[in-house]
Amino acid sequence: MAGEILLAEPRGFCAGVDRAIEIVERALLKFGAPIYVRHEIVHNTYVVNDLKAKGAIFIENLAEVPPGATLVFSAHGVSQAVRREAEARGFQIFDATCPLVTKVHVEVAKLAREGYEFIMIGHKGHPEVEGTMGQLSEGIHLVEDVSDVARVHLRQQDKLAVVTQTTLSVDDAAEILQAVRERFPQVREPKQQDICYATQNRQDAVKLLAPQVEVVVVVGSPTSSNSNRLRELAERLGTPAYMVDGAEDLDPAWFEGRSQVGLTAGASAPEVLVQGVIERLRALGATSVRKLDGVTEHTRFPLPMGLGDKSMAEVAAERS
Structure with missing residues (x-):
């Protein structure tokens, strides 16, 4: 390259x-x-x-x-x-x-005391989902996709709330939430979406990045939900995308004949790994690095x- x-x-x-x-x-x-x-x-x-x-x-x-x-x-x-x-x-x-996960736990506990049942949008087996669903002993139903919504059986119809894993694809979650609304019009939604600001911002950044490049590299580990969503999003936008734990995972074949490479990192990936990938890409022939404009995060x-x-x-x- x-x-x-x-x-x-x-x-x-x-x-x-x-x-x-x-x-x-x-x-x-x-x-x-x-x-x-x-x-x-x-x-x-x-x-x-x-x-x-x-x-x-x-x-x-x-x-x-x-x-x-x-x-x-x-x-x-x-x-x-x-x-x-x-x-x-x-x-x-x-x-x-994470305090944003704790916020979901607090909401579940509060509404459960008021007699609510819950639908949780998330990935089965993910520790965040297990933690949130484990706030209650019963009355919380996991849905992973639109088809799961049709299979939910509630004990009562009057009080239903929906919560979401914080690291999902914003677009996927919106599609599933729409299916929940259609089947259960009375459903109570969070005042602010559960998907966290960082997940949203990183996905928005990929939406800006992917159309401008010929291949996207996401730095993140295979177990990282939000990193996987970034790779999937880039591919959904029509750009080949690969996820790597670090520079050693890069395959030179990915970049043959491609002059524009996009680079991002999941919310659990340190910047030192991004810099390592940049060094490796320079060794493969990249001549310059340009930062795109984006949201500056000040949350602490x-x-x-x-x-x-x-x-x-x-x-x-x-x-x-």
């Missing part, structure tokens, strides 16, 4: 991912290794391996965590059952659930009590 790399804006880390990683890093500095984390803190191989090297241990079963240990819940959130078990086992708990979420009251340098000094 020879030519230009176009960079999507915004791309990469969102506020929820920044916060989750900082919680683990601060816990390691304050309490020392090991710090246990239930599930991958965010869905990115590089981030998880980096935290493992610093002393984080990632587990799925709380029985793997010794009594009295420090435990962090991942950014995706957990069910009430997991929360109760962790408290019963006496762990010191820090919750790295507070850290949990006990972790956010001092700078990282002060916490490190206390340990030394």
